Amino acid sequence: MNGMFFALVGASIATALAGFGSAKGVGGAAQASMGVLSEDSSKFGKMLVLTLLPGTQGLYGFIVGFLILVNCGVLGGAAPTMGQGLAFLGAALAIGIGGMVSGFAQGKAAVSGIAMSAKDDKNFSKAMVSVTLVEIYALLSFIVSLLVVISVPALNI
Amino acid sequence: MKRVRIISLRDDRKALLEHLQDSALIQIKRGDKSEKGFSKVNMTSQTQVFERNVSLTEQALKILDDNVKEKKGLLSSFAGRREVDPDEIGEIAKNASDVMSVCRRIVDLNKICTDNASEAIRIKTSLAQLEAWQGLDIPINTSDTKSTAVFIGTLPEEYDEKKLSERLAEENPKLEFEFEIQHTEHNMTCLVLFAPISQKTMAEDALRAIGFARPMAQTTHTPKVKAERLNKRLAELSVESEKAIEEIKSFAEKREEIKVTQDYFRIRADKYNVINELDHTRHVFVINGYIPEEDCDKLTALCDRVAACYIEFEDAGDDAPVKLKNNRFAKPAQSILTMYAAPSHADIDPTPLLAFFFYFFFGMMFSDAGYGLLMVIAIGIVLKVFKPDEKMRNNLKLFQYCGVSTLFWGLVFGSIFGDAPATLYNHFSGSSITMKELLPWPTIDPQKDALMLMIISIAFGLVHILVGMGCKFYICLKEKDYKAAFFDTGFWMLMLTGFAVLAVGMATTQLVFYIGVGIALFSAVGLVLTQGRNKKGFGKVIGGLASLYDVTSYISDLLSYSRLLALGLTTGVMAQVFNMLATMFGTSIFGSVILVIIMLIGHAINIGLNALGSYVHTMRLQYVEMFSKFYEGGGKEFEPFSLNSKYIKIQEEKIK
Numbered sequence: 001m002n003g004m005f006f007a008l009v010g011a012s013i014a015t016a017l018a019g020f021g022s023a024k025g026v027g028g029a030a031q032a033s034m035g036v037l038s039e040d041s042s043k044f045g046k047m048l049v050l051t052l053l054p055g056t057q058g059l060y061g062f063i064v065g066f067l068i069l070v071n072c073g074v075l076g077g078a079a080p081t082m083g084q085g086l087a088f089l090g091a092a093l094a095i096g097i098g099g100m101v102s103g104f105a106q107g108k109a110a111v112s113g114i115a116m117s118a119k120d121d122k123n124f125s126k127a128m129v130s131v132t133l134v135e136i137y138a139l140l141s142f143i144v145s146l147l148v149v150i151s152v153p154a155l156n157i
Numbered sequence: 158m159k160r161v162r163i164i165s166l167r168d169d170r171k172a173l174l175e176h177l178q179d180s181a182l183i184q185i186k187r188g189d190k191s192e193k194g195f196s197k198v199n200m201t202s203q204t205q206v207f208e209r210n211v212s213l214t215e216q217a218l219k220i221l222d223d224n225v226k227e228k229k230g231l232l233s234s235f236a237g238r239r240e241v242d243p244d245e246i247g248e249i250a251k252n253a254s255d256v257m258s259v260c261r262r263i264v265d266l267n268k269i270c271t272d273n274a275s276e277a278i279r280i281k282t283s284l285a286q287l288e289a290w291q292g293l294d295i296p297i298n299t300s301d302t303k304s305t306a307v308f309i310g311t312l313p314e315e316y317d318e319k320k321l322s323e324r325l326a327e328e329n330p331k332l333e334f335e336f337e338i339q340h341t342e343h344n345m346t347c348l349v350l351f352a353p354i355s356q357k358t359m360a361e362d363a364l365r366a367i368g369f370a371r372p373m374a375q376t377t378h379t380p381k382v383k384a385e386r387l388n389k390r391l392a393e394l395s396v397e398s399e400k401a402i403e404e405i406k407s408f409a410e411k412r413e414e415i416k417v418t419q420d421y422f423r424i425r426a427d428k429y430n431v432i433n434e435l436d437h438t439r440h441v442f443v444i445n446g447y448i449p450e451e452d453c454d455k456l457t458a459l460c461d462r463v464a465a466c467y468i469e470f471e472d473a474g475d476d477a478p479v480k481l482k483n484n485r486f487a488k489p490a491q492s493i494l495t496m497y498a499a500p501s502h503a504d505i506d507p508t509p510l511l512a513f514f515f516y517f518f519f520g521m522m523f524s525d526a527g528y529g530l531l532m533v534i535a536i537g538i539v540l541k542v543f544k545p546d547e548k549m550r551n552n553l554k555l556f557q558y559c560g561v562s563t564l565f566w567g568l569v570f571g572s573i574f575g576d577a578p579a580t581l582y583n584h585f586s587g588s589s590i591t592m593k594e595l596l597p598w599p600t601i602d603p604q605k606d607a608l609m610l611m612i613i614s615i616a617f618g619l620v621h622i623l624v625g626m627g628c629k630f631y632i633c634l635k636e637k638d639y640k641a642a643f644f645d646t647g648f649w650m651l652m653l654t655g656f657a658v659l660a661v662g663m664a665t666t667q668l669v670f671y672i673g674v675g676i677a678l679f680s681a682v683g684l685v686l687t688q689g690r691n692k693k694g695f696g697k698v699i700g701g702l703a704s705l706y707d708v709t710s711y712i713s714d715l716l717s718y719s720r721l722l723a724l725g726l727t728t729g730v731m732a733q734v735f736n737m738l739a740t741m742f743g744t745s746i747f748g749s750v751i752l753v754i755i756m757l758i759g760h761a762i763n764i765g766l767n768a769l770g771s772y773v774h775t776m777r778l779q780y781v782e783m784f785s786k787f788y789e790g791g792g793k794e795f796e797p798f799s800l801n802s803k804y805i806k807i808q809e810e811k812i813k
Contacts, residue, residue, distance in 0.1 A: 052769055059766070060723065063730045067604065075737070125496045125780065132777040136717055143611065143719050146726070150607055 003085025007072035010085075010092035011065040014145065017096035018061020018138075021103020025054025029110035036118040043117075046124050050113050053131045054106040057099035060142040064095045067149045083157030091148035098141025106134040158473040158480065158795070159453060160186075163444040169464030170442055174428050176463050179243070179807050181799030182456050183446040184478055187434045195436035195443065200429040207426035210257060214419035217260035218412065220267045224402055225409040235539050235553070237546040238806040241417075246807075249421045256418040259411050266401040273394040273401075280387050280394075286373055287387070289340035289347045290380035297376055306357040308350040308364060310371040316346045328363040332356055347372075420802040427801055447473055447795065449480045475502050480795035487512040489555035492548070497780055498790025505632060507788060512558075514621055514783070515775055520562025521617075522724035522771035524603075525732060527574035528764055529567050532560030546806075559771075570725065571600030574760055575732020584740040584752075603726045611722045618718025619657055621778070622711070625786035626650050632787060644687035652680035653711060681705060714782050720774050728767040735759025 033047035066075075068088050073079035080088065113127030161183060165173055177183060191197055221227075241249075289311075290297060299307050316324065318338060325334060336350040352360035376383045436443045448456055453470055460466050479499050481491050483506070490512035500506055520529070536557040539545070545553065567573060571592040579592045593600055603610050626646050633642035655676030662670025689700030739755040742748035784790075800806060 049769065049773060052766075053773065055766075056727075056770060059727050059731070059770075063727055066730055066734060125776070128773060129777055129780045132773060133781070135720075135774075136713070139720050139723055140716065142723055146607055146723075147611075150604065 003080035003082045003088075004072060006082075006085030007068055007080050007088040008074070010089035011068040011072075013089070013096045014061045014068065014092035014099075015065035016061075018064075018099030018103065019058040021100035021107075022055050022058030022061075023103075025057070025103040025105075025107025025110065026051060028107045029054060029114060032111040032114045036114055039118075043121075046117055046121070047114060049128060050110050050117065050124075050131060053110050053128070053135070054103050056135060057095075057103040057106070057138045060138060060145075061095050061099045064092060064142065064145045064149060067146070068092065071149060071153050077153060080152070081157065084152050084155060087148065087152045087155060087157065091145045091152070094141045094148075095138075095145040099138050102134055102138040102141075106131060106138075109134050158477045159448050159450050159470045160473045160477065161444075161446050161448045161453070161456065162469050162471075163446075163460060163466055164441055164468075165444075165460070165464050165466030167437065167440055167442055169466065170432070173444075173460065173464040173466065174431065176459055177444075178424065178428055178798055178800055180455070180459060181797040182452050182459070183444075183448045183798060184796055185431055185434060185798045186445040186447065188445070191436045192443075195438055197435070198432060198437050200432045204426050204429045204433070207422045207429065210422040211419055211426060213257065213260050213264065214415050214422070216267075217263040218415055218419070220263050220405060221409060221412055221415075224405050227412065232539060232543065235545045235549060236543040237549065238802060238804055241805045241807060243807055246421070249417050252414065253418050253421060256411070256414050259408055260415060260418075263405055263408055266405050269401045270398045273398045277391055277394050280391050283373075284384060284387050284391075287380045287384045289342075289345075290372070291384070292339050293349065293380050295349075296378055296383075297372055297380060301354060301357070304354055306352045306354050306360060308348075308352070308360065308369065310348070310364075310369050312346040312348065313344060313368045313370075314346065315341050315343060316348075317341070321346070321348070324367060325363055328366050329359055332359050332363055334360060416804040420800075420805050423802055424800055427798075431798060446798070447477050449482075449795065476793075477502075478793040478795040481506055481508060483508045483512075486558070489551045489558060490515050492551060492555070493776060493779065495794060496776075497784060497788075499792040499794045501789050501792040503632070503636075504787075504789050504792070505628060505635075507628060507784075510624055510628070511779055511783075514624075515555075515779060516558045516562040518617075518621075518721060518778055519559040519771050519775045520564075520566040521614075521721045522774060523559070523563040523728055523767060524566040524570050524725040525572045525574065525728055526564050526567030527572075527577070527760075528728075528768075529560045529562070529564030531764070532563060533557055536560065566725070568596075568598070569601060570603055570729065571596050572729050572732065574756075575729060575736050575763075577732070577736050577756070580733075580736040580740055585744060603722065603729055607722060607726070610725070611719050614718045614721035615715050616657070617721065618715050618778075618782070619653060621718070621783055622714060622786065623650055623653060625783040626653075629787035640687075640690070644683070644690070648680045648683040648687070649707075649711070652677055652684070652708070655680060717782055718778065720778070724767065724770055724774055727770070728763065731763045731767065732760065735763060 029051040033051045036043060036047055068091075069075045071077040071080075072085070072088060109131045113131045116127045117124040163173075293309070295309075297309055299309065301307055312321075316338070318336075321336065321338070322334075325332060332352065333356060334350055334352045336348050339347040339349060341347070350360070350364065378386070436445075448470075457468055460468055479502075481494070481500075483491060487509040491508055493515060494500070494506075494508050494511055523529070536553045540550065540553055540557075573592075576592045579590050579595050582595070583589055593602060601610060626649060630642050630646045630650065633639070633646060655673050655678075657673070658676060659670055659673025662668070662673045684704050685698075685701035687701065688704035689697035692700045735755065736759075739752045739759065742751045
């Protein structure tokens with residue numbers, strides 16, 4: 001058991017949990033948008049935008065996972081000490097949990113947004129903005145994870 | 158915007174309206190009530206005829222498309238409407254009745270095909286029913302003879318001869334009968350039964366008891382002959398349908414003419430709809446409308462040329478529509494503004510600011526020189542080749558400008574298709590060079606300098622928000638609401654500036670830090686003293702203090718700009734991942750082929766995902782963070798009476 005183990009667990013957690021949140025969010029939104037498209041396929045572009053909005057969490061998680069791999073000796077960098085490995089794991093939890101939960105929440109918001117812009121195209125920009133409001137929390141988690149991950153290699157722990 | 162009123166003779170109505178429609182100068186004001194002494198004319202029946210024609214041509218085009226695929230390029234949806242000469246319109250009008258009869262023929266032919274198809278289904282069902290009776294050499298509806306009762310039909314169970322005679326004997330032992338089983342299958346027996354005519358009722362009862370039913374297909378011919386006839390009819394139907402389809406296909410070359418005619422009728426329907434709205438007397442009619450100020454002279458000139466008329470202009474009220482006027486740089490961003498809301502009369506037109514920040518932030522989020530260059534070139538080609546309509550052209554231009562900014566930020570971040578140049582160089586030469594070393598200019602690596610970039614992002618955010626508040630300040634000054642300008646907006650702007658100076662001071666010298674603290678404190682005191690000004694007594698103090706709580710909303714607004722870093726990083730890292738994957742298969746020929754494939758697919762995915770993300774998030778920054786500071790919206794857009802066509806437009810320079 002050494003730091004590497006925890007770093008790799010961290011990379012997995014960041015990618016998987018955030019991806020889980022996004023998958024659920026995008027999945028729900030996609031179902032709703034397909035319902036709309038079956039009535040009016042010309043709305044595809046707008047529906048696509050709303051459907052993909054909860055997808056960013058997964059990307060953030062993946063980026064944190066990737067940066068951990070780059071910094072922990074798998075894809076470059078030096079092998080981490082025990083303390084550094086735990087630090088990577090801790091950093092991953094932020095985007096993992098934050099991304100997952102905000103993915104769920106954003107998915108729900110996106111479903112409502114789809115219903116709203118299905119009724120009237122003019123509602124689209126309002127729906128889009130409201131759905132992106134959720135994203136700030138994923139973003140904050142991501143920034144914290146990111147700042148920790150890139151500073152870990154310099155930490156003497 | 159001006160209100161315009163044109164009074165003209167009814168004889169000139171056609172010419173005047175046509176020219177107004179072609180030139181798209183004015184928006185017609187629609188009113189329900191006529192002014193005193195005027196009345197409306199009813200053109201509904203004419204409009205209905207035109208609209209029916211439009212839908213007929215739409216049907217015909219759809220049928221043509223179902224039968225003969227129209228050859229379309231992948232990018233043809235960018236293509237603009239075809240330009241036609243004004244003289245051509247006359248030609249189109251002359252041909253319209255011919256084209257309409259073609260359309261009618263196409264729709265009729267299609268009806269024949271669908272009718273035939275449904276008849277064929279009916280025939281096939283009958284054939285399936287007759288299948289069981291193929292061995293029968295008398296017609297199914299054979300009636301009784303003088304001495305014998307005949308029963309032809311089915312039983313809902315499977316019987317063989319022995320079982321059936323036993324079963325019938327059980328029902329009525331006295332019954333004499335003779336039968337022949339034609340066909341059996343699971344749950345069904347087809348039989349022909351003869352009984353003496355004297356026992357007809359007995360036989361009927363016995364048969365009914367075991368569930369006898371006469372078949373559906375009643376014919377006077379033997380089943381075999383009937384089946385042959387049906388098959389023949391089926392063949393006839395398919396030949397007929399084929400012929401009809403052939404004929405439909407032969408009309409494929411008329412497609413263009415049909416499209417043009419459709420537009421012709423659409424334009425006429427619009428025109429007659431407008432006539433419905435106008436006030437008439439016996440000899441004159443009145444057009445009420447709105448016109449942008451700069452077009453007044455053009456309108457006067459046009460009206461004088463085509464008709465005898467009297468025009469008057471007056472200042473438009475607050476409910477007049479708004480026409481946005483912007484230069485080439487800002488115009489593409491108008492669609493972003495109107496997607497939110499058209500400006501009301503209290504607003505200023507924020508499009509130029511919006512345009513600048515939109516391009517700037519989009520570039521910072523998408524931030525890849527390779528992608529930016531691709532956008533600029535690809536859109537340039539599409540604009541040149543397809544000559545799209547104005548709306549599409551503006552949308553494309555929007556992304557072209559965004560592309561320029563993306564290119565710029567890509568160079569700043571040292572990202573050209575991610576780290577493709579460095580990765581490829583290392584892959585084939587075996588060295589390990591980074592983009593930073595490869596590029597001759599200083600770059601910021603978002604992965605290494607994330608903290609610095611975040612600070613830069615928030616600093617840009619601060620500028621963005623201050624500009625938004627500056628607009629509010631300006632609007633308040635314009636309306637001479639000095640209290641709102643200085644107290645509600647000015648102090649907050651000062652406070653934010655104070656924080657910025659303070660932050661700079663923390664990084665540099667104590668003196669600057671104290672100056673920042675001073676400014677922030679001064680504005681805080683100012684806010685406490687002024688924000689409760691509309692309240693009474695003790696509320697003045699509470700209101701002032703409570704307003705300081707708004708600082709949290711400014712902080713969350715500012716933090717929101719960290720997405721500039723996050724999305725910029727996402728593009729870069731994703732590209733880097735694809736580059737890394739691509740170089741995993743060695744330097745052999747096989748490996749190189751895979752490298753090219755992965756790079757193409759990977760970067761295409763990355764462009765799709767991140768361009769969308771950048772677009773959405775840039776928009777959000779404008780709408781939520783900036784517009785909330787000053788923009789009210791709620792105005793109506795200027796929608797001129799124009800050629801609302803799908804396929805053709807009149808050549809502009811030819812409009813006389």
